[in-house]
Amino acid sequence: LGYRLTSTLQDRRKSFGSSWLCYTSKDQSIFNCLISPPPPNPTPDPHIPERSILLRKWYELMMKNKDELARLITSENGKPLHEASAEVVYAASFLEWFAEEARRVYGDVVPSPSPDRRILILKQPIGVASIITPWNFPSAMITRKVGAALATGSTVVVKPAEDTPLSALALAELASQAGIPAGVFNVVPASRANTPAVGEVLCTDPLVAIVSFTGSTATGKILLGHTTNTVKKASMELGGLAPFIVFDSADVDLAVVGALACKFRNTGQTCVCANRFMVQKGIHDVFVEKLAKAMERDLRVGSGFEKETTQGPLINERAVKKVESHISDAVSHGACVVTGGKRHSLGGTFFEPTLLSNVTPDMLCSREETFGPLAPVIKFETEEEALAIANACDVGLAGYFYSRDPAQIWRVAERLEVGIVGVNEALLSTVEAPFGGVKQSGLGREGSKYGIEEYLEIKYVCFGGL
Template identity: 50%
Template sequence: MSDKYSSKWNFMWIFGQKVTLPVTVAVRNPATGEVTGHVPKGGQAETTLAIEAAWRSFPQWSRMPAKDRAVYLLDWADRILDNREELAALLTQEQGKPLAEARGEIEGAAEFVRWYAEEGKRAYGELIPASRPRQRILVMRQPVGVAGLITPWNFPAAMVTRKAAPALAAGCTVVLKPAKQTPQIAVALFQHLMDTGIPAGVANLVTGDAVAIGGALLSDPRVRKISFTGSTEVGKNLMRQAADQVKRLSLELGGNAPVIVFPDADLDKAANAIVSNKFENCGQVCNGINVIYVHKEIAGPLTEKIVTLVKRLKIGNGMDPEVTMGPLIDETARAKVEAYVADAVEKGARVRTGGYRLETGGCQFGSFYAPTVLEGVTREMALTREEVFGPVAPVVEFESEEEVLAYSNETSFGLAAYFFTRDTSRVFRMAEGLEFGMVAVNGTSLSVPQAPFGGIKESGTGREGGHHGLEDYMEYKYVALTLE
């Protein structure tokens, strides 16, 4: 790999300055196994410095009028879009997703910044009718303080702005820790933020030791808010640690999303939407479909349509413009997918397509797995109860609306659910009955800046997107005023 990629983003951001360290962490392309770059191996000391910078910058930033904060955010969005091709290439090289998906993610990241630049101006307070003469009751909304942001590797650009944009728009200052697998895109995005001239210390970024960085964010009382996207297991651990200081948390955790297709659905529309969702980012999507519930009357025709579409996917290095699905993030992820498929086959599932590692034809150096469709799947198989997070589409047949609703709700997760029907009454019954934070009807796309993204049960707490996402970074202050 050229020096361009090995050294360009080898720094952190603390108090508006680039910080390098003698010890670094290598970043590898999951499609080739090659090193694409290095980042500093920061830890507790660097995180504490970043927290200090954010804490010292908070008074100035929080008191700045929202319209002035918006100027920096709008400039940031423009710079992201102006550099979308370079950013998309960087994203593909360290994460593996196809270049077209990476470009869409960069554009989506800019859209979140632009939306919150405007929404920050609408953090309205309230004037509540008083209980007695000469009394006035006011409710103010104020930024919570320093926010620690922890982002995942599957959408490493979009998740930076989905967290940083509302935090900054609300008047918070931030310390961001990107995932160890995909830190360079976060560093690059912060480069464009710094280029806006944003005051030093408002936005800080630390790469390196996840345990040390996370521990420092959780133990320091100056950090009043943590926003984390990742596994439920880690999220539960963060909740335990945050309890010591009653630190505010937003958690977007694991999912087990069902898609339900009823007999009256448009099967072509359903098949296309299911494949688009299920195999995006090689199936590594928190709100991605995990189980396909199909009514027994249409199971055969719909499965055939899905298999046909899956066989058309082109697998390989995401830098190839013809590739439509890249690799899994690493070998551990591939082994996990293999284990789920093996368990299902052992218990009677039939492989319609895929079901094996890809290790030839340009895929021999990366963590590739063939896009897979399984039929004859039963609910005793592990992949119906646990999050696969890979390119495997298990098809389960059902007979009644009541039955499939019960099946879907049995999971401890509650992030997203999807269903297809033309029956208006069923739309309301299912939308109200599904125990998930987000439900899509006759489609499988959910992430937009203006809507609250998040789950219930063990899929997390808090929301990203909409005015709800801004409120997650603000406190309510009640003021009781008696006029003299």
């Protein structure tokens, strides 16, 4: 497969493991690297219960090995161990869910306009899926896609993030133990230097029927460009710029609790993290004061393996510099640092949870996704103003708002231009609900009963002469 990639213990920047990498050039199919490449033209499998059984076994093995998988996640990306444990449970839940959904891939019998015809609508597996996943949820982003694909009878090639290959390989080992056949679930790690070339092949190889990617909008656009010549289906879960709106009618204490959970989970490194806090004038000062106190009281920076830690390190130096640039830009244009604002004394890529006030919509932190522990607060006066600010961007993944006015709740929920809305609630991800965005935040939906549709083709069959 090429050469080895050394994985780094995230909080101490020391190597702790390695994995083989796949190297490819533009004229060498990545699938030739695989011992057992997936079949190019899968046929409908009549043994759907077997798929369900295998996915269920994989789920059970994940739960049995939950602690080991969680430690591996914390080692690779630095998130606190309790968050890593929660991710493993969340990741496993997709295998359990799609094990059940596999039995419900139903077609239709449609009434025909002619008495001598019958119309059938079949749903069949799409074929080979290229799946490219991020480092921030190295288990859950794989199972959310792979569980759906395998439930349909499709096969997958997963390219995990270069920062977290071992978590992906651990899932592959458990899949093998569960009895999933060789060539059905394939993992192809790649170095950062070779990721663009590998990604291009995953998007252009004739064997591939669909490309599913989670990551930045900029990278998603590149991958979409690669798929155009072969007209592949694409499922994209891309970046966001989530607004978090607190109206005068809100329960301020509840909003503060939600802000902590929504902003600082995984040290602010999630695509649905609140990126822009907008607080109405009447409660602005109270909210900022209470949020600052809560941050100083409840957030603890440290190694993900320490029990009291709530904030691990950022993934790399580039991430730290982006947070610093957003703070520097805001302060230079009149924003005030309420708490935090600089690198943590622990060194490395640790950063202080930061709260900014007097922020305006034209600052970088209001226009770009920070992906770090920065909470900028914008003051607004009217509902119309808040909605105008919230919707004034080209992405729309998640949005949150706090209000106790029923009429306002309906208005704002309907007018926010996002795919996911939290009303007086900040933790929204669950296997039962569809996950995805509008505008340039992506294409398609993952999870829920809708997620399996991404990996199915619809075939119309007409029987005549009856």
